[in-house]
Amino acid sequence: xxxxxxxxxxxxxxxxxxxxxxxxxxxxxxxxxxxxxxxxxxxxxxxxxxxxxxxxxxxxxxxxxxxxxxxxxxxxxxxxxxxxxxxxxxxxxxxxxxxxxxxxxxxxxxxxxxxxxxxxxxxxxxxxxxxxxxxxxxxxxxxxxxxxxxxxxxxxxxxxxxxxxxxxxxxxxxxxxxxxxxxxxxxxxxxxxxxxxxxxxxxxxxxxxxxxx
Numbered sequence: 001x002x003x004x005x006x007x008x009x010x011x012x013x014x015x016x017x018x019x020x021x022x023x024x025x026x027x028x029x030x031x032x033x034x035x036x037x038x039x040x041x042x043x044x045x046x047x048x049x050x051x052x053x054x055x056x057x058x059x060x061x062x063x064x065x066x067x068x069x070x071x072x073x074x075x076x077x078x079x080x081x082x083x084x085x086x087x088x089x090x091x092x093x094x095x096x097x098x099x100x101x102x103x104x105x106x107x108x109x110x111x112x113x114x115x116x117x118x119x120x121x122x123x124x125x126x127x128x129x130x131x132x133x134x135x136x137x138x139x140x141x142x143x144x145x146x147x148x149x150x151x152x153x154x155x156x157x158x159x160x161x162x163x164x165x166x167x168x169x170x171x172x173x174x175x176x177x178x179x180x181x182x183x184x185x186x187x188x189x190x191x192x193x194x195x196x197x198x199x200x201x202x203x204x205x206x207x208x209x210x211x212x213x
Contacts, residue, residue: 035163039205041152042166045129046206049150049168050176052088057174060084074135081133081146081170082123090126097122097130101155106162106191106198117161117199119149128154144169147179162191162198166205178202 064080071077085091101122103111111118119132130151136144146169153164161167167179180188180200188209191200201209 038152038164039210042150042202042205045150045152046166046168046178046202049148052085053170053174053176056084056088060174074137077135078121078133078146081135085131085133085148089129089131091123091131092125093123095124097124097155101130102159103149103151103165104158104160105196106160106193106201107195108160109197111161117147117149117167117197122151124154128156130154142171144171144177146170160198162196162201165198166202167199168202178206180204 064084067080068077071080082091082093086093103117103119105111113120119134121132123131125131132149134147134149136146138145147167148170149165149167151159151165153159156164158164168176169179169181170176180191180203183191183200183203188200188204190196192198192204192209
């Protein structure tokens with residue numbers, strides 16, 4: 001009888017221990033699974049965007065190229081690019097995300113107006129995607145002309161670079177590269193972590209990197 005009672009106590013302790021372990025690791029497991037989904041969706045999205053720009057470059061007219069060169073402000077250039085990508089991404093220019101929609105860096109720091117990765121305007125696109133376009137006003141060779149950001153999770157959190165927000169550089173001729181393609185592996189690992197900005201994750205995930213905590 002004593003042995004049976006002891007077995008029940010031991011069994012209960014084992015169950016409680018297992019339950020505690022499950023509760024301890026469940027949030028991490030869910031976060032990892034969610035991040036893996038974001039990474040998969042970003043890789044798929046990038047491939048579609050790359051194809052989109054190759055098609056645009058093939059069919060772009062001399063008039064559109066001329067309109068870019070004659071545009072006097074960054075806002076005008078952004079509107080021209082927006083018009084080009086609008087049908088491919090099914091962007092709705094009549095309905096924009098509310099002003100409360102903000103993007104943060106992976107380390108939770110704010111993205112301030114005037115910074116490289118701050119966007120003035122956002123647009124809703126297909127599958128709840130949120131898109132931003134920014135003219136960099138660059139004229140040098142091999143420098144990106146525009147940058148674009150994509151929040152693949154839309155209005156839903158976390159709305160952070162490297163989590164559900166990613167971006168590309170757009171060069172003359174329609175060539176694109178994910179942010180971070182100019183970083184070393186060590187720089188990518190540091191940036192694509194809870195201590196970094198998350199900007200480099202756009203490239204790091206494309207080459208098989210994973211979130212490092």
